[in-house]
Amino acid sequence: MSNYYAGxxxxxxxxxxxxxQFKIMRNMIDIYKVENGEQLEQVRIFWREFADLLKxxxxxxxxxxxxxxxxxxxxxxxxxxxxxxxxxxxxCLLLAEYKGKTAGCVGLMDLGDGICEMRRLYVKPGYRxxxxxxxxxxxxxxxxxxxxxxxxxxxxx
Numbered sequence: 539m540s541n542y543y544a545g546x547x548x549x550x551x552x553x554x555x556x557x558x559q560f561k562i563m564r565n566m567i568d569i570y571k572v573e574n575g576e577q578l579e580q581v582r583i584f585w586r587e588f589a590d591l592l593k594x595x596x597x598x599x600x601x602x603x604x605x606x607x608x609x610x611x612x613x614x615x616x617x618x619x620x621x622x623x624x625x626x627x628x629x630c631l632l633l634a635e636y637k638g639k640t641a642g643c644v645g646l647m648d649l650g651d652g653i654c655e656m657r658r659l660y661v662k663p664g665y666r667x668x669x670x671x672x673x674x675x676x677x678x679x680x681x682x683x684x685x686x687x688x689x690x691x692x693x694x695x
Contacts, residue, residue, distance in 0.1 A: 567670055569677045572621070572631035572643075581631050582616050584643045588660040589613065623647045628654060628685050632677055634661070634670045641665035644674040646681055654687040 572578055589612055599605040615622070624631050628648035634641050642661035646654055656678050661670045682689060 566637045568635040
């Protein structure tokens with residue numbers, strides 16, 4: 539089932555339907571929940587690209603033991619623990635397509651006690667500045683709200 543919406547907000551219950559899609563007609567953006575192994579592998583590919591981006595932009599931290607440990611744990615999570623805390627009932631992974639090509643992803647992680655966190659929003663370089671990141675962020679916020687969760691922003695204030 540597809541839902542079409544010409545704007546930046548999606549207001550439908552993701553839990554009601556199997557594969558949820560919505561299109562931003564102006565931008566030709568599709569956002570949908572990850573529901574199979576092929577889609578999950580695409581998220582892994584994007585998150586490895588995200589890790590490479592972190593390493594290249596934070597090269598001054600690359601030799602620090604804490605950064606090395608973080609990256610080791612990050613790769614272990616991608617390889618062995620997905621979807622893990624990104625799975626339903628209170629977590630999810632979303633993929634975005636732009637004109638039929640997979641362009642980005644984001645995760646919703648359940649932290650427990652009704653709290654969730656948006657994790658690893660990533661858009662491939664060739665698709666940036668097309669509204670995909672904003673649409674992924676809005677969709678994951680809607681998803682968290684649909685689960686009755688609130689986002690943990692206190693640690694960033």
